[in-house]
Amino acid sequence: MGQGATRSDIAVIGLGYVGVTVAAAFADAGVRVLGIEKRREVVETLRRGRCHIFEPGIDEVLRRTIGKRLQVVSEWPAVLPRIVVVCVSTPADLATRTPDLRNIADTADEIARRLPSDGLVIVRSTVPVGTSRKLVLRRVRREKPRAGLAFCPERTVQGAALAELRSLPQVIGASDERSAARAARLFRKLTRDVVVVDKPETAEMVKLVNNCHTDLLYAFGNEVALLARTHGVDPLEVIRGANQRYTVRTDGVAVVRPRIAVPGYVGGGCLSKDPYLLLQSLGGRPPGKSLVFAVRELNESMPARAAKEVLALLRAAGKKPAAARVLVCGFAYKGKPETDDLRGTPATPFVEALRGRVGRLLGHDYKVAARDVKAFGVRPVGLAKGLRRADAVVLLNDHPRYVRELTPRRLATAAKRVVVYDSWRILRGTRIPGLSGVTYGGLGWVGA
Numbered sequence: 001m002g003q004g005a006t007r008s009d010i011a012v013i014g015l016g017y018v019g020v021t022v023a024a025a026f027a028d029a030g031v032r033v034l035g036i037e038k039r040r041e042v043v044e045t046l047r048r049g050r051c052h053i054f055e056p057g058i059d060e061v062l063r064r065t066i067g068k069r070l071q072v073v074s075e076w077p078a079v080l081p082r083i084v085v086v087c088v089s090t091p092a093d094l095a096t097r098t099p100d101l102r103n104i105a106d107t108a109d110e111i112a113r114r115l116p117s118d119g120l121v122i123v124r125s126t127v128p129v130g131t132s133r134k135l136v137l138r139r140v141r142r143e144k145p146r147a148g149l150a151f152c153p154e155r156t157v158q159g160a161a162l163a164e165l166r167s168l169p170q171v172i173g174a175s176d177e178r179s180a181a182r183a184a185r186l187f188r189k190l191t192r193d194v195v196v197v198d199k200p201e202t203a204e205m206v207k208l209v210n211n212c213h214t215d216l217l218y219a220f221g222n223e224v225a226l227l228a229r230t231h232g233v234d235p236l237e238v239i240r241g242a243n244q245r246y247t248v249r250t251d252g253v254a255v256v257r258p259r260i261a262v263p264g265y266v267g268g269g270c271l272s273k274d275p276y277l278l279l280q281s282l283g284g285r286p287p288g289k290s291l292v293f294a295v296r297e298l299n300e301s302m303p304a305r306a307a308k309e310v311l312a313l314l315r316a317a318g319k320k321p322a323a324a325r326v327l328v329c330g331f332a333y334k335g336k337p338e339t340d341d342l343r344g345t346p347a348t349p350f351v352e353a354l355r356g357r358v359g360r361l362l363g364h365d366y367k368v369a370a371r372d373v374k375a376f377g378v379r380p381v382g383l384a385k386g387l388r389r390a391d392a393v394v395l396l397n398d399h400p401r402y403v404r405e406l407t408p409r410r411l412a413t414a415a416k417r418v419v420v421y422d423s424w425r426i427l428r429g430t431r432i433p434g435l436s437g438v439t440y441g442g443l444g445w446v447g448a
C-alpha cells in the first residue's frame with residue numbers, strides 16, 4: 001500500500017497548479033492529505049520540500065506540512081481515504097476544439113477500485129457540463145454503488161491561488177444532500193464562504209460561464225481597440241473616459257458600472273480552452289453563431305495582429321524587418337500576478353507570426369527559465385543586453401518590473417532608432433513613448 005494512505009482524511013489526485021495548492025491549503029488548515037501525482041519527478045521535488053511550480057507562499061506551506069500532514073506518492077494506494085479531490089488536467093485539442101477527458105476517465109477507474117464503499121468523489125478539474133455525473137460517478141459506481149459526488153470548481157487566479165483559496169466562495173454542486181454536506185464541511189476548513197447549488201451540472205456550468213464571461217469582457221476591450229484604431233483614436237483614452245467615475249447609485253451607494261477592460265492578450269491554461277469545453281452546450285447551433293466562440297476568435301487573433309503592427313512600426317522607423325533584431329519580453333501568459341506558466345501564452349502565436357519575417361528573435365522573461373524561452377526558437381538574453389541590441393522591443397506581458405527596468409539609458413537610443421511595442425501600454429506614463437529615437441505602439445495604437 002502507498003505511503004500514508006489510510007491515515008489521510010482526503011486524497012488529492014493530480015498535483016499540478018490546482019492540486020498542489022489545494023493539497024497544501026488543506027494540509028495547512030489541519031486536514032491530513034495524501035497527494036497522488038503520476039509524474040515521479042514532481043513527487044520527488046515535493047518530498048524535498050520544494051515546489052515544481054511558482055506560486056507565492058507555497059514553499060512556506062510545504063515546509064510546514066510536507067512529510068507530516070501532507071504526504072505525496074506517485075503510486076495509487078490500495079485503499080483511498082474516504083474523500084478524494086480530483087485535480088487532473090482536462091486539456092482541449094485546440095486544433096479540433098475537442099476536450100480530452102482521458103485523464104479524468106482513467107482517474108475515475110482508479111478511484112472506483114480503491115474508494116471505501118461510502119466514499120465521496122469531489123471533482124475540482126474543469127469539465128464539460130455533465131461530465132462529473134455521466135463519466136466520473138458512473139464509472140465509480142460500477143464498483144462502489146454507494147459513492148457520492150460533488151463538483152467544486154477551482155476559481156482562483158494563478159499567482160494568488162493560496163490567498164484566494166481562503167477568501168473566495170467555494171461553489172458546491174452535489175449528487176445528493178449528504179454529499180453536499182460532506183463537501184461543504186471539508187471546504188469550510190478553508191473558508192466560511194460556501195455556496196451550495198442544486199446539482200453538479202450547475203456547479204460545472206458556474207465554472208465555465210465564469211471563465212467565458214471573463215473572456216468576453218477582455219474581448220470587448222479588444223473590440224474597442226480595433227474600433228478606435230480605424231478612427232485614429234487611442235483606445236486607452238476611450239476606455240479611461242468611459243470608465244472614470246461612471247457609477248450608478250443603488251440604495252444611496254455608488255456602485256461602479258461594468259468596467260471596460262483594456263486591450264490585451266487572453267492566455268493561460270484555462271481561458272484558452274474552457275470555452276471549448278462548452279462546445280456540446282450549443283443546443284445544435286454552429287460554433288460560428290455562438291458569442292462564446294466569436295469572443296475566442298477575436299481574442300485568439302490579437303497576437304498575430306500585434307506581430308503585424310510590429311512589422312509596420314519597424315518599416316515606419318526606417319528599418320528593414322528582415323534585418324531587424326526583435327527582443328520579445330514576457331513569455332509567461334501574464335505578468336501580474338507573475339507566473340512561470342506558459343500554457344496558452346500569446347508568445348506562441350506571436351513568435352510564429354514573426355518567425356522568418358525578422359532577422360533575429362531574442363527573448364527575456366523574469367520567471368520563465370532560459371531553456372523554456374529557448375524552446376520557442378528564440379535566443380534568451382539578459383534584459384540590459386537585449387535592450388542594447390534590439391531594433392524592436394516587444395512587451396508581451398504586463399510584468400511591472402519592465403516599467404522600472406526599461407529605462408531610456410538602457411534602450412541606448414542615442415545611437416539608433418528603436419521600436420517599442422508595449423502590448424499592454426504599461427510604459428504609457430514613463431518617458432519612453434515620447435523619447436527621441438523611439439517609435440512607440442501598443443495593441444490598437446500605433447501612434448498619433
Ligand SMILES: NC(=O)c1ccc[n+]([C@@H]2O[C@H](COP(=O)([O-])OP(=O)(O)OC[C@H]3O[C@@H](n4cnc5c(N)ncnc54)[C@H](O)[C@@H]3O)[C@@H](O)[C@H]2O)c1
Nearest residue numbers: 014015016017018019037038087088089090103125126154
Ligand atoms: N491552473 C489554474 O489556475 C486552474 C484554475 C481553475 C481550474 N483549473 C482546472 O483544474 C484542472 C487541473 O489544472 P492544472 O492547471 O492544475 O493542470 P496541471 O497540468 O498543472 O496539473 C494536472 C496534474 O495532474 C496530473 N495527472 C494527470 N492524470 C493523472 C492521473 N491519472 N493520476 C495522477 N496524476 C495525474 C498531471 O501529471 C499534472 O501534474 C484542469 O481541469 C484545469 O482546467 C485550473
